[in-house]
Amino acid sequence: MLDPIYIAELARDGYIEGQTFTKKRIMGPAVLFPEEMEVRRGGAHGSVKGALWLLPSAALIQGAISVKGCTFVDCTFENIGWAAADLANLESQVGWMFDGDDTRPQVWSPHNN
Numbered sequence: 163m164l165d166p167i168y169i170a171e172l173a174r175d176g177y178i179e180g181q182t183f184t185k186k187r188i189m190g191p192a193v194l195f196p197e198e199m200e201v202r203r204g205g206a207h208g209s210v211k212g213a214l215w216l217l218p219s220a221a222l223i224q225g226a227i228s229v230k231g232c233t234f235v236d237c238t239f240e241n242i243g244w245a246a247a248d249l250a251n252l253e254s255q256v257g258w259m260f261d262g263d264d265t266r267p268q269v270w271s272p273h274n275n
Contacts, residue, residue, distance in 0.1 A: 164238060169194070169227065177228035183237050190241030195226040196256070199234070206239040206259040214252055215245040 164187040172178050173192075193215060206213065217223065226245045239259065246252035 169242070173227040177230060178232055179230040180232065182233045182235065184235045186234075186237045188234065188237050188239045188242060190239075190243070192241070193226040193243040193245050194229050195223055195245045196229045196252070198231045199229045200232075201237070201256065201259065202233065202235045204234055204237045204239070204259055206242065206256070213243050214249065214256075215243055216249050216252075217245055217247045219247055 164185050166187040166189050167183060168189045169178070170190070170192045172181075215226075223245070244252055244256050
């Protein structure tokens with residue numbers, strides 16, 4: 163069993179920087195904004211459709227947890243959303259992790275509402 167980490171508790175200043183997480187359950191609720199992040203093996207429960215959030219600009223981030231220089235090894239992500247201004251980059255970083263069977267994400271965007 164993987165040890166749980168409630169990621170929002172580590173981000174009191176709005177970011178997590180320079181940490182390595184190995185064999186952890188990364189627990190939300192939280193939305194992560196990956197700036198410099200590496201995921202080595204791992205997975206996410208649920209569907210990619212509900213997890214990716216497209217932002218109009220990276221400069222407009224408010225309320226998401228910025229992830230800088232972090233590595234996640236053999237971790238699972240539960241109730242975590244992912245935000246980025248570049249959907250292709252975001253999909254390449256985290257889209258492969260999801261255990262759902264959808265292949266084309268439907269992302270939240272302020273322009274869709």
